[in-house]
Amino acid sequence: MLTERQKLILGAIIYQYTQTAKAVGSKRLQEELNIKVSSATIRNEMAVLEDADLIRKLHTSAGRVPSPYGYRYYLDHLMVSRTVTEDEVNKLLNSIQGNFHEVDDMLSETARRLADLTGMTALIIKPVDPDLKISSFQLIPLEGSQLIAILVTSDGKVTSQTFKLPKGLTVASLEGMVTYINLQMVGRSVSEVLDMMDSGKLPVQLARVIQSPAAFLQLFGEVLYRSVQQKVHLGGRLNILESGEQEFKDTTQMRRLLELFDSPQKVLQLIPHESKPVAIRIGAEIGEPLLDSYSMLSTRFGIRGHANGILALVGPIRMPYSRYALLLNAFGQALTQKMTEYV
Amino acid sequence: MLTERQKLILGAIIYQYTQTAKAVGSKRLQEELNIKVSSATIRNEMAVLEDADLIRKLHTSAGRVPSPYGYRYYLDHLMVSRTVTEDEVNKLLNSIQGNFHEVDDMLSETARRLADLTGMTALIIKPVDPDLKISSFQLIPLEGSQLIAILVTSDGKVTSQTFKLPKGLTVASLEGMVTYINLQMVGRSVSEVLDMMDSGKLPVQLARVIQSPAAFLQLFGEVLYRSVQQKVHLGGRLNILESGEQEFKDTTQMRRLLELFDSPQKVLQLIPHESKPVAIRIGAEIGEPLLDSYSMLSTRFGIRGHANGILALVGPIRMPYSRYALLLNAFGQALTQKMTEYV
DNA sequence: TTTTAGCAGTCTGTAAAAAAGAGTGCTAAA
């Protein structure tokens, strides 16, 4: 257990370091804290904090910097976190105004803005609506024997795919299938239909409409599957370059880092399992070696009850946590509200 | 006018520098060239080349490096350029095999491959087909009073946009409009229809079908316009980081460079007006200060007679020009052929 | 006139040495 004075000093070290990015020494703390003890006393207290691995020194005669555990302690015991007011959320909501063609555009723009605001990298994973419904399915002939399949879902997303008319099938027979799909499947949820396909229920039904539905089913399934794929929206992908603890010695690591964010698959692995309003993970807690010298704040947002969208910030360990946690929280609430407009 | 020996030396300097990235001195040239003159003679010749600003030295007692003008001279007078054989194009064509959902996917993949092959940044601007035709236009109701407009063009591209049902319009009246569009406009080229809108011809016609077509027309026009927007496909955007002449002192310039490629608008300004098979521009010739220490090779490709697509490589000034020019040429021809599959 | 050998002079890059700065840890006294 830390004494009040030790907490005060730890807080000051974190504050100073967060501001200046330089190891902070006993003398500077004394001036900063405006405390009535000498620098020697502060040095003694610092020794205690160091024994507890809350702060570290880079080398024998340098000032101290917070350790990851020190940040953790700060977050858990020292940081005072405000809650977001409804007013603030509304202001934010107004600022995300704009005429977007689709949800995805809106989310991209939001990520960009959040990144600009913080100087960090923002990422948004669109919530999956388990009730996402099929709104329409169309087959449209192009030139030659090319066709294009178009699936529209209730969130306004359009998934399309071109293909060649399979041998043995006529456009007319496909038309029949499309009519059937639109009659029977529109209004049903995508996951339900995917289940029907897996269980063989749909194939059986379609077999009544046409002899060999296999080719058609494969196509339909592919488009369906692609329509529910999670997409990652990135903002300020390049900010990560300027926010690292240490400068990059070689471009190699820099590349790896950028490539990490370019891979939706890898980004999806970064999301945390905790369910706090705002989850804060420091350095190695993220579980991705490339991000060991970064921190990640994340919150969930979503449609109606289904808060499975992710809104996250990735930046240097040294950052104003309380401010950004608040911001993220506000953005998350705003997004949750905004999403309803698109359902 | 340069003597044969001077040309030989210039060529050797460029070759050596291209290979080793180190300023080349008279002694090394003597060994390399296996020539029967002494290094002093070579020094004399180098002085001549330097007077003509074909080579430069970084400082008093360093070897020489080619100047931008030196590269230019090399390209114009010294480089022997092969032509691509049909066989090579075919091989390439096979390697771009793959099942792509749309042209855009194919182009992205090609850019990626070209970038991997060269270690440079590749960019592809999709050719605009002036005969691009409208294949279908649909309005699909979503939940609430949301609608989604979908335009399919003959290249298999789908452009969509969600919007709220404007007041005073009913879904039924819109249906009429859609039917009319599909009856009258499908098969016409997009540019033709855009002209009809500008000239007021289409509004007049639509006015017969419905009272106030303004709201509908705006929407239709917007979707139409977006469908012919040029898209830029980038490959190896990050390669630019490793290929610069000098290391980056600060991350700022590095960022600017990456942002340049992230902006389609700016990328479009980079394309040259010349109409050589492969245009090669060196440093400042590109006309973009950020790329002063890079070179850009570009070629055109396209659909049928309309070669207005661009295929380009951006990399360090110091590069094997003849090899990459050949490669680019081959890829351009392959793409031109490949495009026909998608029309 | 052209080519060559030789050498002084210039600049870079690196290594070694020196100096300056910032901070700690310990001791002994208040």
Add this chain to the structure above:
DNA sequence: TTTAGCACTCTTTTTTACAGACTGCTAAAA
């Protein structure tokens, strides 16, 4: 418990020294 003081450590910056790589010039040779 707190404080003043000082020796010690480690980093960073500056200085100095030196080897290496070329050039440019001169004077002689071809």
